[in-house]
Amino acid sequence: DSGVTQTPKHLITATGQRVTLRCSPRSGDLSVYWYQQSLDQGLQFLIQYYNGEERAKGNILERFSAQQFPDLHSELNLSSLELGDSALYFCASSALGVAGIYTDTQYFGPGTRLTVL
Amino acid sequence: AQKITQTQPGMFVQEKEAVTLDCTYDTSDQSYGLFWYKQPSSGEMIFLIYQGSYDEQNATEGRYSLNFQKARKSANLVISASQLGDSAMYFCAMRGSSGNTGKLIFGQGTTLQVKP
Numbered sequence: 711d712s713g714v715t716q717t718p719k720h721l722i723t724a725t726g727q728r729v730t731l732r733c734s735p736r737s738g739d740l741s742v743y744w745y746q747q748s749l750d751q752g753l754q755f756l757i758q759y760y761n762g763e764e765r766a767k768g769n770i771l772e773r774f775s776a777q778q779f780p781d782l783h784s785e786l787n788l789s790s791l792e793l794g795d796s797a798l799y800f801c802a803s804s805a806l807g808v809a810g811i812y813t814d815t816q817y818f819g820p821g822t823r824l825t826v827l
Numbered sequence: 828a829q830k831i832t833q834t835q836p837g838m839f840v841q842e843k844e845a846v847t848l849d850c851t852y853d854t855s856d857q858s859y860g861l862f863w864y865k866q867p868s869s870g871e872m873i874f875l876i877y878q879g880s881y882d883e884q885n886a887t888e889g890r891y892s893l894n895f896q897k898a899r900k901s902a903n904l905v906i907s908a909s910q911l912g913d914s915a916m917y918f919c920a921m922r923g924s925s926g927n928t929g930k931l932i933f934g935q936g937t938t939l940q941v942k943p
Contacts, residue, residue, distance in 0.1 A: 712874070741929060753918065753933040766928030798870060804929060813860050813879055814922070814929055818872035 713737065714819035716801050722825045728789040731822045735782055735803030741765070742784040743804070743816060744776055748797040759784055791826045798823050829854045831919050833934035840909045841942050847894070848904040848937045850919030856880075858924040861902040862931065863893065866916040875917075878902055909941045 713736035723729055735742050744756040746769075755768035759778035770776075773791075778784045788795060802816040830853040840846035852861065863875040878886045878893045886893040894903040906913055916938050920931040 712871075743930065745931075752935050753920075753931075755930040755932075758928055758930060766930060768930060800872060802872075802931075806929070813877070815862065815874055815877055816929070816931060817874055818864070820871045823870070 712817040712819065714801060714803050714817050716799075716819035716822050718822060719820065720823050720825075722827065723791060724827055725791055725793060727791050727826075728787065729791065729824065731786040731788070731799055731801075731824075733784045733786070733801030733803075733819055735784070735801075736817055739803035739805050739817075740782065741804045741806060741814075742778055742782070743802040744770075744784070744786050745800040745802065745818075746797045747800060747821075748794075753800075756786070788824070793826050796824055796826045829856070829921055829923055829932045831921050831932055831934035833919055833937050835937045836935070837938045837940070839940050839942060840906075840913075842911060843908055845905060845907045846909055846939065848906070848917050848919075848939065850902045850904065850934060852900050852902060852919075852921050854900075854921065854923055856923035856925050860922045861893070861895070862920045862922070863891070863902075863904045864918045864920060865913075866918065866936070868915070872918070876904070906939075911941050911943060914939060914941045 715734045740761045756770040758765040776786045798821045802818045804814040804816045859880045861878045865873045876888045892905045916936045919934045
């Protein structure tokens with residue numbers, strides 16, 4: 711058990727809908743990262759939050775947004791869903807996540823498997 | 828740009844034997860970290876081992892060791908005494924020190940199957 715929790719574990723929805731994925735980081739970790747894993751794209755970084763503020767954006771679509779709350783949990787919102795958004799979405803957390811700290815290990819949650827029908 | 832390459836899509840190993848999973852990387856950063864993760868069929872990503880670019884000794888964690896060859900930009904994972912539970916997908920990942928992010932760059936992964 712990594713200490714990172716994600717809910718729900720599975721999500722099945724229809725095209726055009728909106729969903730929210732939730733993540734609670736390990737106790738004490740300040741950074742939260744979201745990754746998308748799909749068969750064609752592999753593991754792709756979406757976005758990072760550090761202590762409530764957005765730190766970096768990766769290959770995140772405009773239809774997707776995220777936030778980190780004062781208690782450090784994070785939510786990833788996916789809207790106007792398309793078939794191609796079906797994937798495994800991971801949340802990871804690390805103690806720091808600041809620039810230059812390359813030793814910071816990221817621990818992953820169990821993932822949310824999203825299926826868009 | 829940073830890049831991780833795993834050239835072995837699939838590997839087989841006999842139970843109790845050792846196996847090496849290849850990983851090469853490309854980065855212009857002087858300081859960086861290299862990570863290996865295991866993803867069983869259940870889907871979770873499990874951290875295995877870390878190697879820093881300035882670490883002089885190869886990292887080891889139990890049956891896992893990382894064969895780090897900086898000049899060749901390779902960071903191969905060695906699993907000794909393979910067990911049936913080692914059957915999984917393995918990902919090599921890198922994190923640089925430049926930029927304002929701690930994001931990981933992942934390779935495409937290697938599927939390992941351990942035969943009894």
